[in-house]
Amino acid sequence: ITTIECKALHANGERIDVEIATSHMYVYADRGQVIRIRDIRRLIEANREIQTIRAVFDQAPLGIAILKMYSTVEYANDAFLELAAFPREDSIGKRMLDLNRTDAGHEVLRGIQEAVERGEVVSIPKMNWTRFGGRPGFMEVRAFSVTPEQQTEPHWVTFVRDVTGV
Numbered sequence: 001i002t003t004i005e006c007k008a009l010h011a012n013g014e015r016i017d018v019e020i021a022t023s024h025m026y027v028y029a030d031r032g033q034v035i036r037i038r039d040i041r042r043l044i045e046a047n048r049e050i051q052t053i054r055a056v057f058d059q060a061p062l063g064i065a066i067l068k069m070y071s072t073v074e075y076a077n078d079a080f081l082e083l084a085a086f087p088r089e090d091s092i093g094k095r096m097l098d099l100n101r102t103d104a105g106h107e108v109l110r111g112i113q114e115a116v117e118r119g120e121v122v123s124i125p126k127m128n129w130t131r132f133g134g135r136p137g138f139m140e141v142r143a144f145s146v147t148p149e150q151q152t153e154p155h156w157v158t159f160v161r162d163v164t165g166v
Helices: 041-059 078-084 103-117
Strands: 002-009 015-027 030-039 063-068 073-076 122-128 138-146 155-162
Touching: 015 041, 063 078, 073 078, 078 155, 103 122, 103 138, 103 155
Parallel strands: none
Antiparallel strands: 002 015, 015 030, 063 073, 063 155, 122 138, 138 155
């Protein structure tokens, strides 16, 4: 199968992005070719949207983490990992409750998780971050659940911001 992306002239006269895939086919002793032409304008636009959302996530000036409901870290931006003092390689795919370094912090995280599981929005304006084994200070924490389209499992989204000097 050979696949290329190019512009093609639509029936309405507009030049559009398409994907053309060709493959050879044999029917009895005769050789033929199958050609498939697919309009990929929506796919290209969806990719642009994903790139924009990813840039916002990665470059946000506050920490953002997306976890499975039972606290497994799926995504975390650099700001979150820096504030939490968790190395990326030790965090992604691990349970947030297991990453926590203190009993007091573990209890706070468990409380946040239980509230989010009940569908509550958690808002902690000034949480003592030292309890979590990170650097001394205070963090503002917001957490809530979301269920992505066409998925049944909700996710836990957490925003954290350093408010030590505030």
